[in-house]
Amino acid sequence: MNHDTYTDNYIRGILNGVKSIAMVGASPVNVRPSYFAFKYLAERGYDMIPVNPGHVGKSLLGKPFVASLADIGRPVDMIDIFRNSSHIMPVVEEALGLSPLPKVIWMQLGARDDAAATKAEAVGIKVVMNRCPKIEYGRLSSEISWMGVNSRTLSSKRAPMPTQGMRLSLNRMSVGGGETAASDRAAKNKTETT
Amino acid sequence: MTDRLPGFSTLAVHAGAQPDPTTGARATPIYQTTSFVFNDADHAASLFGLQSFGNIYTRIGNPTNAVLEERVAALEGGTAALAVASGHAAQVVVLQQLMKPGDEIIAARKLYGGSINQFTHAFKSFGWNVAWADPDEIESFERAVTPHTKAMFIESIANPSGSVTDIEAIAAVARKAGVPLIVDNTLATPYLIKPIDHGADIVVHSLTKFLGGHGNSLGGIIVDAGTFDWSKDNKYPMLSEPRPEYHGIKIQETFGNFAFAIACRVLGLRDLGPALSPFNAFMILTGIETLPLRMQKHCDNAKAVAEFLAGHPAVAAVNYAGLPGDKYNNLARKYAPKGAGAVFTFSLKGGYDAGVNLVSNLRLFSHLANVGDTRSLVIHPASTTHSQLDDAAKIKSGAAPDVVRLSIGIEDKDDLIADLDQALRA
CATH class of the missing domain: 3.90.1150.10 (Aspartate Aminotransferase, domain 1)
Structure with missing residues (x-):
């Protein structure tokens, strides 16, 4: 499938469908982007599992670190890979050894490995590359609009009532909104040159 | 399959706005409040630490202003925007993220007179130097580039002459010099020209003019194209280096392709203070429709x-x-x-x-x-x-x-x- 752009329905389907997320490369340092994303997703009710061999014995927001995907010891719906493009393939290969297989492999903003994606898709795993689940959740729930960010969604329906404080529901009816083609092009050029 | 893309007029009416979750109000409410309650101490800490999206204080963000920001970002094809009190405020906030004393900006000689004054006098007093170039002679931009150059600045349609600038040609010079191109799109508006499509990295507006359009409310806005890599060398430390006021967060690393708009908000607007009144944001939003x-x-x-x-x-x-x-x-x-x-x-x-x-x-x-x-x-x-x-x-x-x-x-x-x-x- 085309990994340059994803439809909102594809991303929304993934974020609505998965319950447990193993984050490979999660950091306990509270200014790292992986910490931000881990905390945000945990607050939205996902069963988060931090995977990082360097921090085994510690825990992240009450969740104990595991050294590898194999150490999780229970089925996991989605693997979120917080590593550079050059470190993606071994993680995907490890994920392909899990039983049952994960439903989704997600590579973070800036990370893309088309060969690894093809391998995962060959066994029926959905793949997202070069995106952040926190940003996508915030965008599709329109929460991110509070920061003046172009959510690229439009809706004439009453926004869902905030639940759990100010958290909005992902199940918002919307159609495509403003595009950010120049930014997408720049990101593509950047991943191609690195 | 891709999502269907709405047209410009649809975005002008809808982008950023949806019926209010609490009341069902269809027009965007004027959130005329200075501040917003936190759910609990952790929520407050998350907001102050930039870990959560949300509202704290109207000097940093306001829900009415946010609708305006998303709408203009959508109309320009940018990733995010920040509304401020005036077009002049937009220019100060943008350059504060890019310039240190001794740095230079190359600006088109054909600018609004108020901008020429701001660049020549106020910015000079900050130690930001301007080198003037002629938009009718592209080579003059190239000649003005020095190791201290941090940005280029032009108007898409110049005030007062109404002359049209060759944005793509100057964008190419800026790209070669490794600096962002800032385009003041006030006189064209995105209805006539979308500078981001022609290579602009940052777009600024005086919302006071055609966007608001009724001569009743001042405002300015900064649109982030999401195209510039702020971290590829050490030229833009506000975006690429750890920020001490946020416990060492690196803005671009954390916010990706809308990092510049976030820097303008949490480093620029927060500290310089030229916030837009939510009432003005409402008036301008109504105009944009x-x-x-x-x-x-x-x-x-x-x-x-x-x-x-x-x-x-x-x-x-x-x-x-x-x-x-x-x-x-x-x-x-x-x-x-x-x-x-x-x-x-x-x-x-x-x-x-x-x-x-x-x-x-x-x-x-x-x-x-x-x-x-x-x-x-x-x-x-x-x-x-x-x-x-x-x-x-x-x-x-x-x-x-x-x-x-x-x-x-x-x-x-x-x-x-x-x-x-x-x-x-x-």
Whole structure:
């Protein structure tokens, strides 16, 4: 499938469908982007599992670190890979050894490995590359609009009532909104040159 | 399969706004509040630490302003935007993220007179140096590049001359120099020109003009194109280096392709303070809903008035890029095919005195220092907006002593032509 752009329905389907997320490369340092994303997703009710061999014995927001995907010891719906493009393939290969297989492999903003994606898709795993689940959740729930960010969604329906404080529901009816083609092009050029 | 993309007019009405979750209000409510309650201590800490999206204090963000920000970002094709108190505030906030004392910005010589003043005097006092270049001579931008250059700044359609800038050519120079191109798109609006499509990295506006469009509310906005890599060398430490006020967060690493807009908000607006009133944001939002209709009428009227003036015996010259044969007509056809805007200048055979007479004899045109109102406006730049420049600089910026500037409104064009005709004969 085309990994340059994803439809909102594809991303929304993934974020609505998965319950447990193993984050490979999660950091306990509270200014790292992986910490931000881990905390945000945990607050939205996902069963988060931090995977990082360097921090085994510690825990992240009450969740104990595991050294590898194999150490999780229970089925996991989605693997979120917080590593550079050059470190993606071994993680995907490890994920392909899990039983049952994960439903989704997600590579973070800036990370893309088309060969690894093809391998995962060959066994029926959905793949997202070069995106952040926190940003996508915030965008599709329109929460991110509070920061003046172009959510690229439009809706004439009453926004869902905030639940759990100010958290909005992902199940918002919307159609495509403003595009950010120049930014997408720049990101593509950047991943191609690195 | 891809999502269907909505058209410009649909975005002008809908982008950023959805019915209020609590009341169902369809128009965007005016959240006239200074501050927002936290759920608990952890929520407060998450917001202050930039870990959660949300509202803290209207100097940093406000839900009404956020609708305006998303709408303009969508119209420009940017990733995010930040609304501020005025167009001037937008320029200060943008450059604060990019410039340190001793750094340089290369700016087009043809700028709004207020911007020339701001760059020459206020910015100089910050230690930010400006090198002026001629947008009609692309090489002059290239020649001005030094190791201290941090940005380039142009207007898409220049005020007051109405000349159209070759954005793509200057974007290429900026890319080669490794600096962002900032485009002031006030006079064109995204209805006529979308600078990001032509290589701009940052777009700024005075919302006071055509976007708000009714001459009733000041505002400014910064749009992040999401195209510039702020971390590829050490030129932009505000975005690439750990920020001490946020426990060592790196802004670009954390916020990706909307990092510049976030830096403007959490480093610029937070510390400099030129916040936009939510009431003004509401007025401007209402204006933007009719932007496509108004802008087309502005342009159609302007072309008719320019054609009339070009054939008038009292008129020496008309500078309107929408006229065939105008120096900028080819650029206008390329960049602004729907119309060349509604602000332009002309000169009178009778010189300065005839200009003064014209202004005082007009009955529908208002004599004032603004552009982009529903009403038609007239001014003599040499004695007002550009009065602080010396004569040579006035001529270079398109505001020679015999020049009169018009901003054509959305009245009936025949009434505007009749008013000009009687004033030119009086």
